[in-house]
Amino acid sequence: MTGKAGKFGIIGCQHAHIGMFIEEMLALGYECAGVYEPDNKPLARTLADRYGLELTGDRESLLSDEGVSVIGCAAINHEKMDVIELCELHGKPIMIDKPAVTNRAGLTRLRGVLERGRIEVGMMLTERFRPSLHTVQRMIRAGDLGDIVHISMRKPHRLNPEARPAWHFDKSQSGGIINDLFVHDFDLLRWLTGREVETTSGYLAKNILPEYPTFYDTAGVQVFMAGGITAQLYADWHTPAGSWTWGDGRIFITGTHGIAEIRLEGDPLLSSNEVALVITDQELRSLLLAPPPLSLAQDFLNRVEGEEGIITHDDIYKASEATVTADEEARILIRE
Numbered sequence: 001m002t003g004k005a006g007k008f009g010i011i012g013c014q015h016a017h018i019g020m021f022i023e024e025m026l027a028l029g030y031e032c033a034g035v036y037e038p039d040n041k042p043l044a045r046t047l048a049d050r051y052g053l054e055l056t057g058d059r060e061s062l063l064s065d066e067g068v069s070v071i072g073c074a075a076i077n078h079e080k081m082d083v084i085e086l087c088e089l090h091g092k093p094i095m096i097d098k099p100a101v102t103n104r105a106g107l108t109r110l111r112g113v114l115e116r117g118r119i120e121v122g123m124m125l126t127e128r129f130r131p132s133l134h135t136v137q138r139m140i141r142a143g144d145l146g147d148i149v150h151i152s153m154r155k156p157h158r159l160n161p162e163a164r165p166a167w168h169f170d171k172s173q174s175g176g177i178i179n180d181l182f183v184h185d186f187d188l189l190r191w192l193t194g195r196e197v198e199t200t201s202g203y204l205a206k207n208i209l210p211e212y213p214t215f216y217d218t219a220g221v222q223v224f225m226a227g228g229i230t231a232q233l234y235a236d237w238h239t240p241a242g243s244w245t246w247g248d249g250r251i252f253i254t255g256t257h258g259i260a261e262i263r264l265e266g267d268p269l270l271s272s273n274e275v276a277l278v279i280t281d282q283e284l285r286s287l288l289l290a291p292p293p294l295s296l297a298q299d300f301l302n303r304v305e306g307e308e309g310i311i312t313h314d315d316i317y318k319a320s321e322a323t324v325t326a327d328e329e330a331r332i333l334i335r336e
Helices: 018-027 041-051 059-064 077-090 104-116 131-141 176-193 296-304 313-329
Strands: 007-013 031-036 068-074 094-096 121-123 148-156 197-206 218-225 230-236 250-255 258-263 275-280 284-286 331-334
Touching (some): 007 077, 059 077, 068 077, 068 296, 077 094, 121 313, 131 176
Antiparallel strands (some): 197 218
């Protein structure tokens, strides 16, 4: 990025994920002009205290301030498109927490913003910036695993229902488990393989919390990609409270010359650091992980400055499109 650091603002603070964006922006020398969150004030206050930020009750002050060059957003999922379009009206680039959209109507609106091209839109597709995935992606692109045959992703999550806002359990507001969680996975499938998603077949299952009729706690999707690559995605909200991590996420990649396993939260008997294991005909080894060359925030700011980004508008749209389609086509299973 060639421009000088300036100011950024936060509109919507409904999920702690936005803390990563705040931290990275501050590390790059940016100043936060304020945090606007009308509803989830405890979380907004927690982040404000952690990073020394000011809370504001005036969203327009952030949008009209010419010194504010970037907006970050972790609003309720179904309200994010409203904020994106508001930023478009004010000419402010915006970085949003995932997911960008919760349904087909939102996807159409997102496509409109991206096609008009008046602002840069970023999404916190943070998995690409993990050292383990960055390292394995380079290995795949170098051909070390041969041709990719299959990828399996397992992403269990801890729910802690008493600590979550009511909107999390309303599919019309949150988008549901597929939209909320699998957007990361669909992005990774495209990024790791260089191939596009062709078709999906999956399910949404409800096993708990009957008081929230549209909350589904388990999901699985079978993915068919160009070039004959297949994938299986699984996520749930059943990680027990006593687990050593919020979710023992793992990714398994099968190639014609080797296989890789990524333990996203490490191994409870060894370390909490992420691990990437590779098996070939020659050996089993743990990879020395290389960090990505820049942060998620820096990659977005590079795009704002007109440079090429690791994550593009096309990446954001296609990951969102694949996720919305998978959600629309999923079979619903209800435990009786």
